[in-house]
Amino acid sequence: MLKKMFQLYDYSIVVTVLLLGLFGVVMVYSSSMVIAVSHYEYDANFFFIKQRMWFILSSMVFFITMILPYRIYFKLFKIIAMGSIGMLILVYLVGHTANNAQSWIAIGGFRLQPGEFVKIGVIIYLAAIFSKKQKYIDDFGTAVIPPLVFTIIIFTLVFFQPDLGTAVLIAMIAVIMTLSSGMNMKNVMKLLGLGALALVILIPSAGKLLSDEQLSRFGAAYDPFADPQDSGMQLINSYIAIAEGGITGLGLGNSVQKTGFLPESHTDFIMAIISEELGIFGVGFVILCLSYIVLKGFMLARKCDDSFGSLLAIGISAMIGVQACVNLGALTGLLPVTGVPLPFVSYGGSSMLALMASTGILVNISMFNNYRKQKLSLDEIAA
Known part of the structure; x- marks a missing residue:
């Protein structure tokens, strides 16, 4: 029985995730060695050793969530929700x-x-x-307001850390999942109206809600040369790295921008270093891998016969896809810099751990969906 279930896993996602994670470990080493030598007692391996450790730990978590039945999260969702709020409050107390x-x-x-x-x-x-609310999903007050309130609480707690990037990601994921919940167009229009009203209220107050540093990022995204020595420096050097890489790149380890010109070269702007060293081939590899995971997730959501599993797959795929778009948008000047890492590739243990855990859940949903369909086919043949 167990052997049969293991045959139902989508190993193409497993291989893609592990390849992307390994590629990230290599690129973290390449992009961080200079800053590691200058800041951490001449130890060029400082960030590499940490990222390697996080990759190994995250891979273990990935295989655990891949095996653990995803329906268990449905039983624990209230505890998970309260735990999420509790963690954010803890950040304010002892962060x-x-x-x-x-x-x-x-x-x-x-x-x-x-x-x-x-x-x-x-x-x-x-x-x-x-x-849970599929039977009355069109009842705005009962089905939509409670999750909307929860999302606003989470968004507010994250926003005032302040962590604008994560707050925006959470909001976008929530919007995608809400629009995919099956509610009618009337409720969709109500939500869009509430969103527009919120923007009308908040935009005039942006100067008070956002710090000077956050506001400067908006200006730097669309006119980096107005302040090339400060707020525009990252984006300008990102442009230089991308231009220098061209089609084939300068070769692995040969980046010039990572030698002190491009801040956060191993975190938010690691794709600029990938472009500089490996050219369009390195960039294409990352984008293809990420696109494959996201598209497989959305395809799974469409085929899944369980509404919880389907929405879970949509949420996980949206998280990876939106996060990748926000990161790539920042390093190309299409979006402001918000400190959002590139999924599976940028340096950072928390991001790697969370992404691996969630992708393991995605693989598990795929396995159980295949199992249910195969069982149904055998039952139909028997009948």
Whole structure:
């Protein structure tokens, strides 16, 4: 029985995720060696060793969530929702501040970013609550307002850390999942109206809600040369890295921008270094892998015969896809820099752990969906 279930896994997703993670470990080493030498007692392996450790740990979590039946999260969704709010409150009480944001919890020598795990919590909660309310999904007050309130609470707690990037990601994931919940067009229009009203109220207050640094990022995204030595420096050097890489790149390890010109070269802007060193082939490999995972997830959601599993697959796929788009948009100047890492590739243990765990859930949904369909086919033949 167990052997048969293992034959039903979609190993193409497994291989793609592991290849992307391994590629990320290599590129973190290449993009961080200079900054590691200059900041961490001449140890060029500092970031590489940490990222390798997180990759191994995340791979273990990936295989655990791949095997663990995804329906268990439906039973625990209330605990997960309360735990998500609790983690964010804990950040305010004992959080560690880094890069002007109190978004971390320090445990021993490690730092975890609860916001990365809260994204999964929001996905599980929304998938569970919408699947429970399918019979009356068109009742706006009962089916839509409770998850909307929960999302607003989470968004607010993350936004005021301040972590604008994660807050925006959570909002976009929630919007995609809500629109995919099966509600009628009347409720969709009500939600769009509420969203427009919120923007009308919040946009005039942006100067008070956002810090000077956050506001400067909006200007730098669309006119980086107005302040090339400060707010526009990252984007300008990202452009240079992309232009220098061309089609074939300068070769692995040969980036010039990582030698002190491009800040955060191993985190938010790692794709610029990939472009510089490996050219369009390296960039294409990452985009194809990410696109494959996202498209497989959405295809699974469409084929899944369980509303909870379908919404869970939509949420996980949306998280990976939106996060990749926001990251790539920032390094190309299409979007402001918000500190959002490139999925599976950028340096960061919390992001890697959360993404691997969620993708393992996606693989598990695929396996159970295949199992149910195969069992149904055998029953039909027997009949």
